[in-house]
Amino acid sequence: MTKRWNNTGSNTVISWDIYGYWLYLPAFFYDDLGRLDRYDYIQETYHPASDTKDQAFIHPETGRYVMNYPCGMAVMALPAFAIGHITAQILGYKADGFTLPFQLSLIFWCVIVSCLGIWILRKLLLKYFDEWIVALVLIIVSLGTNYLNFVVFSPMTHAFLFTVYAYIIYLTDLYWSTANGKLRHVILIGLLCGLATITRPTDIICILIPLLWGVSNADSLLTRIKYLFTHWRVPILFAFAALFSALPQLLYWKHYAGHWIFFSYHGDDKTFSFAHPHVIEVLFSYKKGWFSYTPVMILSVVGIYHLYRYHRQIFWVVGVFTVLNIYLISAWDCWWYGGSFSMRPMIDSYPLLMFPLASLMDSTLRSRFWRYPVSVFLMSCLCINILFINQSNGILGAPFMDEENTTKAYYWRTLGKVCATANDKKLLDTDEEMPGRLEPTLQDIYHIDLDQEQQDSLVTIGGRRSLVLNGWHQWSGRYIVPPSFNAAHGWYRVYATIYYPVREWNVWHFTQLCFGFYKGERPVKEKLIRLERITGENRAQEVYVDLKAPDNMAYDSLVVHLWHADSQRLVYVSDIRIAYTPGE
DSSP: OOBOOOOOGGGSSSOHHHHHHHTHHHHHHHSOTTTOTTHHHHHHHHOOSOSSOOSEEEOTTTOSEEESSOSHHHHHTHHHHHHHHHHHHHHTBOOSSOSHHHHHHHHHHHHHHHHHHHHHHHHHHTTTSOHHHHHHHHHHHHHSSTHHHHHHTOOSHHHHHHHHHHHHHHHHHHHHTSTTOOHHHHHHHHHHHHHHHTTSGGGGGGGHHHHHTTOOSHHHHHHHHHHHHHTTHHHHHHHHHHHHHHHHHHHHHHHHTSSSSOOOOOSTTSSBOTTSOOHHHHHHOTTTOHHHHOTTHHHHHHHHHHHHHHOHHHHHHHHHHHHHHHHHHHHBSSTTOSSOSSOGGGGGGHHHHHHHHHHHHHHHTTOHHHHHHHHHHHHHHHHHHHHHHHHHHOSSSSOOOOTTTOOHHHHHHHTTOSSOOHHHHHTTTOSOOOOGGGGGGOEEEEEOOGGGSOGGGEEEETTEEEEEEOSSOOBOOOEEEOOOGGGTTSEEEEEEEEEOSSOOOOGGGOOEEEEEEEETTEEEEEEEEEGGGTOOTTSOEEEEEEEEOOSSOOOOEEEEEEEOTTOOSOEEEEEEEEEEEOOO
C-alpha cells in the first residue's frame, strides 16, 4: 500500500517560494515542463501555496507554462531530489516530489551544504585572523543571524547561496594570493558566479568579488585592469564558464518563453523601482528590517571601517559590494520579500560580511574598554535571535511572528516572549490600546440594532440575533453613531461577538472589524482588527477594538462596519456595542 504524508499545507518545507524553486525537479522528471499537467494535482493534494497558480504562468506567446523563479536552486537541490526519490520507492511513499522523503531530504541536504560553507569559510578566515576570532565569528553567523532559520526551518536559496559565495571568495583569494594563479580556479569561479546568477539574478554582482578582491587603492585597481588585459585568457575563461553554468536557464527561457533572456517574475509587485529604493525599511523597519531582527549584523557594517584601517585589500570589495547589494535589495518593490524571517536576501552576502565582523571583533575584544559591552551585546543578540526564530517557527509552541505585518507596537510587546496573547495580536493591526486602568470606567453608550440589516442576512444562533457574512454577503451595514460633546476627548471601544464554524486561514481574507471617526463622509481616524487573528473556530467569542478620540473636534460621527474580505467561509456577528470612558 502506498504511503502518503499527512502534510500541513503551507507549513511544510516545500511550500510557497521553496515550492516555486523546487517545482522544476518534479516537473522535469515526472511531468512536462511546458504543460505542468500535475500542477492541479500538487495543489489539491499538498496545498503548498495559495489557491492561485502563482509559481508558474502560461506565456501568451508560446502557450507554455513558464516558472516564476529561476532554476539555480533546483540545480543545487538535485541530489536531495534523487535521494528523496530513491527513499520514497524503498519506503513505499509516492514518488511525486512532495511526500515525506523529499521534504526530509531537502532539509538534510541543505544542512550538509551549509556545513560545507561554514567549513570553507573557516579555512578562508584563518588566513587573516586568529583561530579564536574565527571560531567566534562562525558561532555568530551560525546562531546569531537569520542564516540559522534558513538552514534548519526554511531551506531555500539563501542557505545554498551562502555556500556558493563562500567558495567564490575562497577560490578568488586562492587565485590572487598565488604567484601563478591556476586557470582551473578561474573556471570554478566562473561556474559558481553563473550558478549564483541563475539562482537569484541580482546575485550577478558576485562578479565584483573576483574583480576587486585584493584591490586596496587606485594604483592596485589599475594594475588589476592591466593584468586582465594582458592575461586575456582569464576573463575569457571566466565568461565562458559563467555562461556554461547559466546555460540551463537560458535554454529553458528560449524554449518555453521564446527569449534567451526573460524577466520571469509575474505579479504587480515583482519588479524594481530603482529611483525609489526602500533602504530605511529594509534596514530598520519593524515589518522586516535587517537590523531590527538581526541586530548582530550592525557590528559587521560598523566593522567595514576596521577593514579600511587594518585590511585595506578587502575593504573596497566588501564596501562596494555591500552598498550595491543593499541598493538592489531595497529597489525590489516587494522589499519585505514575503513571509520570511528578517531580511533573507542579505544572507547571500554573509560570507563577505564576516570579514568586517572579524576585524571588529579582533579590535574591540582586545580592548579593555570595549570588551565587555561588545560581549554583552553579542550574548543579547544570540538570545534574541533564538527567540525570534521560535516566534517565527514555533519551536516552543505555536508560531506567532507575523513576518509580513509586524508593527512597532507588536514588536515591542512580544520582544522576549515565547507565546502571544489575543491582545498582543491585535497590535498587528492597530497601534492603539486603552490603558488597563481605564477599563473599569467604561460605560456602554450605544447598541447596534441588527434588525436594520437585510432579513436574508440575519439568523438567530445560540439565542443571539446574528448578522451572517459569507461569500455573497461581504459587508455589514455602515453603523453611524453621533458622539456626544462630553465624550469628545476620551477612549471608545467597539465590542462584537463572533462565531464561525470553520476558520479562514488566509490572512488577507480575515474578517475585519472597522471603527473610525468621520467628518461627513471623510474618515478622520480609523482602526481595524482582523478577527481570525484573535479567535478560534466553532465557539462564540467577544472581541473589541479601541480607538482614542482625536484631540480636535474635526469629526461629527463614529462609524462601525465589518468586511468579510472576500472570504467564502461563514461568520456570524452579534451584540455589536460601543463603550466610552472620558479618561486620558
